[in-house]
Amino acid sequence: MSSQKYSRGIRFAELLMRQEAIVRRHIPGWAPLEFESRRVVEVGCGPLAGFGPLAIFCGATMFESAEPEWDEALFHSEPIRERYLRTFHADLVGLYGERMRFADFTAALKERMRITCGGFQTAPIVGPVDVVLSQSVLEHVFPLSETVAKLAEIQTPATRFLHLVDFGNHYPTSSPFEGLYDVTPDEYIARRGKAINCLRAPDVAATFEKVGIAVRLIPSRRAQDGYRGAIHPSWRSRYDDDALFTQLALVASPA
Ligand SMILES: C[S@@+](CC[C@H](N)C(=O)[O-])C[C@H]1O[C@@H](n2cnc3c(N)ncnc32)[C@H](O)[C@@H]1O
Numbered sequence: 001m002s003s004q005k006y007s008r009g010i011r012f013a014e015l016l017m018r019q020e021a022i023v024r025r026h027i028p029g030w031a032p033l034e035f036e037s038r039r040v041v042e043v044g045c046g047p048l049a050g051f052g053p054l055a056i057f058c059g060a061t062m063f064e065s066a067e068p069e070w071d072e073a074l075f076h077s078e079p080i081r082e083r084y085l086r087t088f089h090a091d092l093v094g095l096y097g098e099r100m101r102f103a104d105f106t107a108a109l110k111e112r113m114r115i116t117c118g119g120f121q122t123a124p125i126v127g128p129v130d131v132v133l134s135q136s137v138l139e140h141v142f143p144l145s146e147t148v149a150k151l152a153e154i155q156t157p158a159t160r161f162l163h164l165v166d167f168g169n170h171y172p173t174s175s176p177f178e179g180l181y182d183v184t185p186d187e188y189i190a191r192r193g194k195a196i197n198c199l200r201a202p203d204v205a206a207t208f209e210k211v212g213i214a215v216r217l218i219p220s221r222r223a224q225d226g227y228r229g230a231i232h233p234s235w236r237s238r239y240d241d242d243a244l245f246t247q248l249a250l251v252a253s254p255a
């Protein structure tokens with residue numbers, strides 16, 4: 001709760017609006033993701049249930065996720081209810097109307113959110129699911145192929161999905177690629193630990209396509225001046241400038 005990122009639940013609605021606006025520029029027929037009467041899944045929702053409260057408020061029948069840092073008792077505790085969910089609910093009412101009162105909202109979160117503590121790849125989630133989301137998670141999972149194999153298990157061709165992936169170093173450096181490109185991916189992981197998997201956008205798209213999930217890969221932030229530091233040949237030999245300098249990308253379903 002001390003993190004600014006985690007103190008504003010409504011940021012999940014804002015993120016989704018921005019991301020869908022970007023997707024619509026690339027897929028003109030993209031209709032807004034619907035939660036009403038849908039089964040919604042999120043990969044790695046974070047300790048405050050990520051898109052869960054938004055999805056439940058907007059009518060999802062069930063929200064499921066797997067998150068290694070999940071603590072069910074903490075999420076439903078009084079401080080989280082009063083310091084996070086109350087304002088989140090008020091902001092949702094402002095945005096979508098009073099679809100449910102606060103007491104009904106917190107009751108619905110208990111009844112209709114099923115979040116397990118652990119990795120998504122082994123989550124007890126069964127398909128078919130209607131909507132799948134993730135926010136800055138696919139770059140953190142090791143190996144990505146296992147998480148995507150789980151998605152293939154629970155998705156159908158009708159499942160709509162949107163994943164935001166951050167390919168930067170996750171540090172507040174002037175370039176998002178500082179310290180990353182001057183060593184090989186293996187060296188970077190050995191040095192920093194298993195924080196980011198060092199895959200680039202084409203690798204993520206290929207991982208989905210390998211298990212039969214068609215995707216649209218949409219860059220949403222490219223580093224303006226590329227990267228002026230040294231780039232190790234192991235990156236240069238595998239990736240073009242687009243792949244190297246895309247910091248944020250959306251992995252979206254084709255419609
Ligand atoms: C940068 S945080 C993003 C959290 C949340 N999506 C948000 O936007 O606030 C990355 C999250 O991925 C989770 N994570 C890492 N490996 C995972 C895995 N194998 N399965 C599910 N979640 C995982 C971490 O615990 C962490 O909460």
